[in-house]
Amino acid sequence: MRKLPQTPISRRGFLAGSAATGALIALHPYSARAAANQAHLRIMETTDLHVHVFPYDYYADKPVDTVGLSRTASIIESIRAEATNTLLVDNGDFLQGNPLGDYIAYERGMKDGDMHPVITAMNTLGYDAGTIGNHEFNYGLGFLEKSAAGANFPIVLANIAKKQGANPRDDETLFKPYVILDREITDGAGTTHPIRVGIIGFTPPQVMNWDRKHLEGNVEARDIVTTAEAWVPQMKEDGAEIIIALSHSGIGAARHEDGMENASVPLAAVDGIDALMTGHSHLVFPSADYDGQEAIDLSAGTIHGKPAVMGGFWGSHMGLIDLLLERDGNAWKVVSTSSEARPIYERGEDRKVTALVEDDAEVLDSIRPEHEATLDYVRRAVGETSAPLYSYFALVADDPSVQIVSIAQSWYIEQMMQGTEHEGLPILSAAAPFKAGGRGGPEYYTDVPAGPVAIKNVADLYLYPNTVRAVKVTGAQVKGWLERSAGMFNQIEPGATDAPLLNPDFPSYNFDVIDGVTYQIDLSQPAMFDREGNVVNEGTNRIVNLAYEGKPIDPAAEFIIATNNYRASGGGSFPGTGDTIVFEAPDTNRDVIVRYIVEQGTINPSADDNWSFAPMEGTTVLFETGPKARDYMESVALDIEDAGDNADGYAQFRIKL
Numbered sequence: 001m002r003k004l005p006q007t008p009i010s011r012r013g014f015l016a017g018s019a020a021t022g023a024l025i026a027l028h029p030y031s032a033r034a035a036a037n038q039a040h041l042r043i044m045e046t047t048d049l050h051v052h053v054f055p056y057d058y059y060a061d062k063p064v065d066t067v068g069l070s071r072t073a074s075i076i077e078s079i080r081a082e083a084t085n086t087l088l089v090d091n092g093d094f095l096q097g098n099p100l101g102d103y104i105a106y107e108r109g110m111k112d113g114d115m116h117p118v119i120t121a122m123n124t125l126g127y128d129a130g131t132i133g134n135h136e137f138n139y140g141l142g143f144l145e146k147s148a149a150g151a152n153f154p155i156v157l158a159n160i161a162k163k164q165g166a167n168p169r170d171d172e173t174l175f176k177p178y179v180i181l182d183r184e185i186t187d188g189a190g191t192t193h194p195i196r197v198g199i200i201g202f203t204p205p206q207v208m209n210w211d212r213k214h215l216e217g218n219v220e221a222r223d224i225v226t227t228a229e230a231w232v233p234q235m236k237e238d239g240a241e242i243i244i245a246l247s248h249s250g251i252g253a254a255r256h257e258d259g260m261e262n263a264s265v266p267l268a269a270v271d272g273i274d275a276l277m278t279g280h281s282h283l284v285f286p287s288a289d290y291d292g293q294e295a296i297d298l299s300a301g302t303i304h305g306k307p308a309v310m311g312g313f314w315g316s317h318m319g320l321i322d323l324l325l326e327r328d329g330n331a332w333k334v335v336s337t338s339s340e341a342r343p344i345y346e347r348g349e350d351r352k353v354t355a356l357v358e359d360d361a362e363v364l365d366s367i368r369p370e371h372e373a374t375l376d377y378v379r380r381a382v383g384e385t386s387a388p389l390y391s392y393f394a395l396v397a398d399d400p401s402v403q404i405v406s407i408a409q410s411w412y413i414e415q416m417m418q419g420t421e422h423e424g425l426p427i428l429s430a431a432a433p434f435k436a437g438g439r440g441g442p443e444y445y446t447d448v449p450a451g452p453v454a455i456k457n458v459a460d461l462y463l464y465p466n467t468v469r470a471v472k473v474t475g476a477q478v479k480g481w482l483e484r485s486a487g488m489f490n491q492i493e494p495g496a497t498d499a500p501l502l503n504p505d506f507p508s509y510n511f512d513v514i515d516g517v518t519y520q521i522d523l524s525q526p527a528m529f530d531r532e533g534n535v536v537n538e539g540t541n542r543i544v545n546l547a548y549e550g551k552p553i554d555p556a557a558e559f560i561i562a563t564n565n566y567r568a569s570g571g572g573s574f575p576g577t578g579d580t581i582v583f584e585a586p587d588t589n590r591d592v593i594v595r596y597i598v599e600q601g602t603i604n605p606s607a608d609d610n611w612s613f614a615p616m617e618g619t620t621v622l623f624e625t626g627p628k629a630r631d632y633m634e635s636v637a638l639d640i641e642d643a644g645d646n647a648d649g650y651a652q653f654r655i656k657l
Contacts, residue, residue, distance in 0.1 A: 030324040030336070031084045034188030037327040038335070039195075041185065042083035043244060045311045045319035046072060046090050047279030050097020050135065052314040053121045054364065054371050058099040058378050059460040065355035067314040069118075071344040073125050073360035079318060079342070085185045088126065091279040091311075091319075092133025092203060092248035094118050095147055099459050102590075103374045105139040116147040117367035124366045127153040129179060131201025131246035132160070133280065137211040138465050141174075141218055154179040156201040156246065159227040164220045168230035174219055175201070177231050180240050185325070185332075195325075195332055198240030200231055203248045204261045204280065209569035213467060213584055224249055224263040225256050225270065232272040241332045242325070245273045250281035251303065251310065254294035265295050268303035274334050275321050276308040282439065284317055284341045285310035301339025309339045317341040351442065351649030378456035383597035386604050389448040389461065392629030393636045394433035395488060395502060395511060396655060398607035401446040401461055405431040406515035407605075408596035409562035409589065413470050416583055422472065422560055426548065428516035429562040430481065434463040436508035437625060442649040445626045453603070458593050466564035468585035468592055473576035476555035479543050480575030482519060483528040485512045486542040492523040494616050498643075498654060501621040505531050510572045513611060514561065517553065519546040522614040523621075523657065533573025544614055564589050609637045616657035624650040 030040035046069065055068035065071075080086045095101055095118065104116060122130070130153060136144050148155050158168065158177035165171050178200035185195040205221035215221075228245065235243055245267060252262030260266070264278045283289050285308060286301040295304045301321075302308060311319030324336040344357045364371075391401040406429035417423050435446045448457045473481070488511040492499050501523075525542045529535055546553045560582065570578035585592075597603055622643060629651055633640055643652040 025078050025081045028082045028322055030322055031082065034084070034324065036187055036189035036191070039185045039187040039193070039325045039332070040084050041242070041323045041325055042079070042086045043275060043277070043321045043323070044076065044079060044086060044088045045277045045309055045321070046315065047248070047277070047311045047319065048093040048133065048282055048313035049090070049118065049315055050093055050313065051095065051101035051118050052098060053100070053118055053367055055359065056371070058374060059456055061375070061378065061456055065345050065353050066316060068344075068359070069121055069315045070359045070363040071355070071357050072315040072318050073121075073363045074357045075318060075342065075344070076125060076360075079320065083322065087128045087181075087197065087244075089199065089244070089246060089277060090122060090127055090130035091246050091277045092131045092201070093135045093279065094122070094130075094133070095144065096135040096138045096465060097314075099378045099456065100370065100374045102459065102465060103377045104370065105143060105465070107377055108373070110143050110146040112146060114146065115150045117370040119147060119150045120366050121363050123150070123152045124363050127151075128181060129153055129199040129246070130155050131248055132157045132175060132203050133248040134204050134207045134210060137207050137214055140214045148175070154199070156199055157203060158200050158231050159202050159205065159222040159224055160207070160219050161222070162219055164222070168222055168227045169234055171222070178235055180235065180238055187327075193327070196239050196241050198235040198238075198243040199246060200228065200235065200243065201246040201248070202227065202263075202267070205259050206261050206571075210566055210571060212569055213565060223258050224260065225266045226258070228267055228270045228273065232270055236272055242274050242323070242334065243272055244275045244277065247276055247278050248280050249278065250283075251278055251285055251290055251293070251296070251308070264308065265293075265303055268295070268306045268308060273306060275323060275337070276303060276306055277319060277321070278308055278310040281310065282313035283310055284312050286339055287341070300337075302337065307337035307339045309341055311341050312343070315344065317343050349647070378459065379454055381452040381454050382458065382594050383453050383600065384602040385448065385450055385453050386602055387606050388450050388632070389446060389457070389605050390632055391433045391435050391446040392625045392632060393638070394436050395508060396623050397636050397638050398513065398609045398611055399433065400605040400607050402431045402433055402513050403515070403607045404603060404605040405462060405589065405593060406513070408593045409468060410515065411596050412468060412585070412587070412592045413560065413562040413583065416470070416585065417560060420583075422582055425472070425558055425560045426516065427560045427562060428478065428514050430512040430514050430567065432509050432512045434509055435460065437650065438508060442626045442651070445628070447628060453597055455594065458590055458597070462590045462593060464566075466566055466589050468587055468589055469563055469565050469568035469581055470583035471561050471563065471568050471577060471580040472582045473559055473561055473580055474555060475548075475553040475557040475559065477576030478514065478517065478553060478559060478561070479546055479555070481512065481561075482514060482543045482546070483540070484533060484572070484574045485510065486521050487527045487529050487531065489521065489523055489527075491526045492616065492619060492621060492657070494524050495618050496620070498620050498622045501623045501655065512567070512574070515608075515610060517546060517548050518610045520544050520612055520614040524616060529573075612637065613655075613657055619657040621655050621657060623653050623655055625653065627651040629653070
C-alpha cells in the first residue's frame with residue numbers, strides 16, 4: 001500500500017479570513033473550543049459532478065447559477081478557513097453527464113498522457129482522494145483508466161476487481177481498494193501530531209448490468225457491505241486511526257441485502273468506519289428527504305450513529321462532516337460529529353434562483369479551452385425538424401420528443417436485425433422522457449423549435465450516453481412492461497375532481513412508451529408494481545385495449561423491442577428485460593438519433609397518439625409541467641385546460657378523463 005508523504009492536513013487552509021473578500025470567517029465550534037488533546041478535522045465532499053465544472057447548461061446553451069465545480073470551489077477556501085484541519089474528497093460520477101464529457105470521450109478522445117478537464121479542475125483544487133461512481137464506466141475501462149491516471153490524488157475503489165479471489169482481500173482490484181493518508185494534524189493548543197486517515201471507496205455492483213458491454217469479462221463486482229467488512233479490519237491492521245468511506249451509493253433500506261444498489265445505511269453499521277460520504281441519488285443529506293427512515297438521525301446528521309453527508313449533484317452543494325478528535329494514547333478517536341450540505345444557490349418562494357457564491361477563476365481558466373471546444377461541438381447543425389420537439393406533455397400524452405427517439409431506434413434495429421434469426425419479427429421501440437421537470441425544476445424540459453437541429457438538441461432529447469440494445473419478448477411481457485411504466489400515475493377514483501395525476505416517487509426515466517402498439521391506461525385500477533418493480537397488485541389491469549396492427553395482442557406472440565443498455569439489462573426491473581437481450585449495438589442512442597436525422601435531412605417528429613388514458617366520465621385530474629407548455633397545449637390530444645401556476649413555479653393543467 002503506497003503511503004502519501006507526510007504533509008499538513010490543511011494544505012490550503014487559513015484562519016484569519018477570506019483571501020478574496022477580506023471578510024472574517026468564524027471558526028467552527030470544534031476548532032474554536034478544541035482542547036490541547038483534541039483536534040478538529042473537517043472532511044469536504046463533492047459528489048455526482050457529472051463533468052459540471054463551468055456554471056453552464058450546454059443543452060440550453062446558457063450560463064446557470066445552480067451547477068458547477070467552479071462555484072463550489074469558490075467557497076472551499078472559506079470552508080477550509082472555518083476548520084483547523086481539512087480534507088477534500090470526491091465521491092464519484094465525475095467523468096460523464098453533460099456534453100463536455102461527451103466531447104472528450106467521442107470527439108477529442110483520451111490518448112496516453114492526456115488530461116481530462118474535470119481531473120484538471122480537481123487537481124487545481126488539491127483534492128486529497130476520490131472514488132469511482134457508476135457513470136465512470138460509461139465510456140469504457142480504457143477511457144476511465146487514462147482519465148484517472150492524470151489525478152494528483154489517490155482514487156480508491158474496493159468492490160470492483162479485475163480478478164476475484166476467494167474473498168475480497170484476495171481480489172486484484174481495478175483501483176487501489178483503499179489508501180492511508182499520512183498527515184499532520186494541529187490540536188487545540190497549536191501542536192501538530194501525526195495522524196493516519198484511511199479512505200476506502202465503493203460503487204453500485206449494478207454497473208455489471210448497466211455497462212455490461214464494457215465490463216463483462218473484464219471486471220467483476222462485489223457487494224458493498226461484504227467488501228467493507230473484509231477490508232476495514234485490514235485498514236485497521238495497516239494503522240488507519242480514522243476511516244472514511246466514500247460510498248457512491250444512495251441512502252436506502254436499513255436491512256442489508258446482497259448486491260444492494262443503495263447500501264449506505266448498512267454500510268454505516270460496519271464496525272470501524274468513522275464517517276460516510278454518500279452520493280448516487282442526487283439528493284441532499286441531512287435533509288427532510290430522509291425524515292423518518294430507519295437508523296437515521298437527521299438532527300445529528302448520522303446513520304447508525306456515524307456522521308454522513310450527501311452533497312447534492314452537479315456541484316450544487318459542498319458536503320461537510322466535522323469530526324472532533326481526541327488523543328487516545330498515541331491514536332485518535334472520534335468524540336463528537338456534525339454534518340451539513342452547504343448550497344451554492346438558493347431558490348426563493350417565487351422559485352427565482354439566487355447565486356450564493358461566485359466562480360473560482362483559477363478553476364475556470366484551467367479548462368477554458370475544453371469548454372470553448374464543447375460549445376462549438378454542441379452547436380453544429382445535423383438536420384432540420386418540420387415540427388417542434390418538446391417534452392412538456394410527455395407524461396400525459398404521446399409526445400414528439402419521445403416519438404423521435406422511438407422512430408430512430410426502430411429504424412436502426414430494423415437494419416441490425418436483417419440477416420439474423422430474428423429478421424421478420426415485429427419491431428417495437430421503448431423510450432422514456434428524460435427531461436420532464438421533477439427535481440430539475442419547471443424549466444427542465446426539452447424544447448426545440450422547428451428548424452435546424454444541432455448536436456446540443458440531440459443531447460437534449462437523450463441525456464445519457466446509453467447504447468442501443470434489442471430484447472426479444474412475448475406479448476405478455478409487452479403488457480407487463482407497460483404495466484410497470486403505468487406506475488407513473490396515481491390511482492384515480494371515478495368521479496374525482498382535480499385529483500393529482502402523477503406519482504411523485506416515480507422517476508420519469510422509467511415511464512417507457514412503447515411505439516408500434518396501441519393501448520390505453522385505466523387510471524381507476526391500482527398500479528401493478530411498486531417503485532422498485534415489485535409486484536404488489538398481481539391481478540390489476542391498467543393497460544387495456546392493447547393491440548398490434550389493430551388486433552388484440554397475442555400473449556404468446558414474439559416481438560423485438562428496441563431500447564437502451566440500461567433498460568435491456570434490467571434497469572428499473574421491467575418484465576421482459578435482464579435476460580432477453582438479442583442484440584448489443586456498438587452505437588449510442590444519441591449517435592443513432594443523429595444518424596437518423598442526417599439521413600432523413602428533415603424529420604417529422606409529430607406524435608402518432610398510440611396511447612391515451614381510458615375515459616372516466618365526470619373525472620378530472622391535475623397535471624404539473626413547465627409554464628412554456630401553454631405554447632403547445634392546443635396541439636395535444638387531450639381535453640385539457642389551463643389551471644394556473646402552483647407555488648413551485650409549475651403550470652397546472654386540468655385534464656378531463
